[in-house]
Amino acid sequence: MLSLNNVSKVFDAGTVNEKYAVKNLSATFAKGDFVTIIGANGAGKSSILNLIAGVYFPEEGKITLDGSDITRIPEFRRADRISRVFQDPMVGTASDMWLEENLALAYRRGKRRGLRWGITEKEREFFIEKLRPLGLGLEKRLSVKTGLLSGGQRQALTLLMASFNNPSLLLLDEHTAALDPGTAGKVLELTEQIVAENELTTLMVTHNMKDAIAYGNRLIMLSAGNILLDISGEEKQHLTVAELMQRFADLSGEELDNDELLLTS
Amino acid sequence: MGFSLGSFLRSCPGAIAQGIIYGIMAMGVIVSYRILNYSDLTVDSSLCTGGAVTATLITAGFSPGVSLLCALAAGLVAGTVTGLLHTALKIPAILSGILTQLALYSVNLRIMGKPNVTLLNTELLISLRNIPRAILIGGCFAISVIAAMYLFFGTEIGCSIRATGSNEKMARAQGINTSFGKVLALSVSNGITALSGGLIAQYQGYCDINMGRGAIVIALASIIIGEAVFSRIIETSKISFAVRLFSAVFGASIYYLVITAVLQAGLNTGDLKLFSAAVVAIVLSLPHLKAMKKGKVRNDAKSE
Ligand SMILES: Nc1ncnc2c1ncn2[C@@H]1O[C@H](COP(=O)(O)OP(=O)(O)OP(=O)(O)O)[C@@H](O)[C@H]1O
Ligand SMILES: [Mg+2]
Secondary structure (H helix, E strand, C coil): CEEEEEEEEEECCCCCCCEEEEEEEEEEECCCCEEEEEECCCCCHHHHHHHHHCCCCCCEEEEEECCEECCCCCHHHHCCCEEEECCCCCCCCCCCCEHHHHHHHHHCCCCCCCCCECCCHHHHHHHHHHHHHHCCCHHHCCCCEHHHCCHHHHHHHHHHHHHCCCCCEEEEECCCCCCCHHHHHHHHHHHHHHHHHHCCCEEEECCEHHHHHHCCCEEEEEECCEEEEEEEHHHHHCCCHHHHHHHHHHHHCCCCCCCCCECCC | CCCCHHHHHHHHHHHHHHHHHHHHHHHHHHHHHHHCCCCCCCHHHHHHHHHHHHHHHHHCCCCHHHHHHHHHHHHHHHHHHHHHHHHCCCCCHHHHHHHHHHHHHHHHHHHHCCCEEECCCCCCCCCCCCHHHHHHHHHHHHHHHHHHHHHHCCEHHHHHHHHHHHCHHHHHHCCCCHHHHHHHHHHHHHHHHHHHHHHHHHHHCEEECCCCCCHHHHHHHHHHHHHHHHHHHHHHCCCHHHHHHHHHHHHHHHHHHHHHHHHHCCCCHHHHHHHHHHHHHHHHHHHHHHHHHHHHHHHHHHHC
16 A cells, blocks of 8 residues: 655755645555546646655655555655656667666666676576567567667566566556657557456556546546545546546646646646 | 888787787776666776776785785775765766866875886786786686676676666666765776886886876777677677676787887877777767668668
8 A cells, every 4th residue: 555645746946946846645545446647737647656766765754564554665665565667668678788688677676786696597587478468479579679769669578577576556647748659549449458367556647637547546626736636436437538638727726738747648 | 210120020929918918908998888878987087096006005015916915905996985965965966076186196106106116126917028918817807797797797786887877767666776886896996007107017017197187988989899890799699798898808918909000000109099099989989870871871761
């Protein structure tokens, strides 16, 4: 279980550029939740994910994961429990390293790294077994540098890497935004499959309202660093894009800008 | 004094021996420059630290082998200092190296107790008094370093350092302590450099406080020459990293052959550093110049 307790993040505090990216935000996410997060540009979606992942620490508030306080634990130390896929496909893998080396790095997430060889034959077989169902032929390209893969292939690979070692939490920050619509659809399907298979608690940021409604069991809309709408269960299943836009307008007193929040893909 | 082929050929073995020993330094620089993507200027002084430790210990009666081990250790410490300045104290990469480099000048003077130490009438592992033996011993050292580095960077720790250099964000997301990786890599890099310095001091029979000035430039030249010659094999080989390391030793030998040739053709020794810097500047700018030329060609094609 993940909970954020009155969390705030300020950038450039004390200057004219002072900006609350997240403001007094509290939320609790249950084990097994698949939460989609939407909101306009600058609403604070990435900031929240970064706070949870430990890229930076909040000025105020407390973040707990499965009962332990992780508010100020360094990013690399919480990576054993929190795995991520980024918006930019370049960020998820080490492009100068082979596909199998990337998988082996992820496979050791949260384990002690010593002077043993960086990858074993047994792992290689395991990776092939895991890559085959992706249907991208990657199982035959274990010694190709990931820099040579397409964006979609890299995101699929990063997703697979993120699923290793049974993480408590999977964070997806617009991980399909840089892909063409067809590939984005496939990566989303794969996401759902991997999440279901490993019963991962997932937070998925998206700019696509349809996807936000179609996937997951809970939808959160952010505005100005806080939660504006929180819809789950039965209510979320019957939600439509039009209704979502109406509720946003009612709450915030503004019209939603279609450019900011894509209605279709 | 014109260029004479005969005398050039006679100096070739010496140039190759020198190239092999400096090639070991170039392999150390590969760790910072290529694996970590970090321009580490500590090298200019840690090379001398290795030489100073070796020369001083040999003069004090220690065996050349033990002296080299101590040189290696001193280099490891020097690199650690640069690494900590950068990671723990958040000083920019280049500046961290410069600070350690400057500090080491005083340290090196302290180690030697004077600006230079000569190694006369002592048993040495490697010396220009016997060049074929120097090539053999230097070659053995180079091969050992290649093997050790190849194995190290294949281990879990080695892989995590490579990931840190390739993509720091990814490395952290995979639970890698990137600060530790950087410190370790800089330490290894300067350790190897100091080992090379120890061999150089023995080879030339002395260590001088100015030894190592411009070493980074020699290392970069060696790396780039080697990569240019071996680019295809580096791209395709299954043991690409070992080939890359070997190519740096090869590149250093080419570098010293060229230097020997231009010196014999009449270049003033004092102008040598200007020459080296110019060559490296040109080589480093080649990729950019090529890209610019291509861009221009494309523009021309469009306007037609
Ligand atoms: N490193 C930073 N330094 C200064 N300001 C920042 C930084 N990161 C984010 N911000 C600011 O915080 C606010 C929230 O940014 P954030 O990236 O979380 O938005 P987002 O909801 O992810 O937007 P987008 O849809 O564009 O990705 C923005 O106003 C942004 O300008
Ligand atoms: Mg964002």
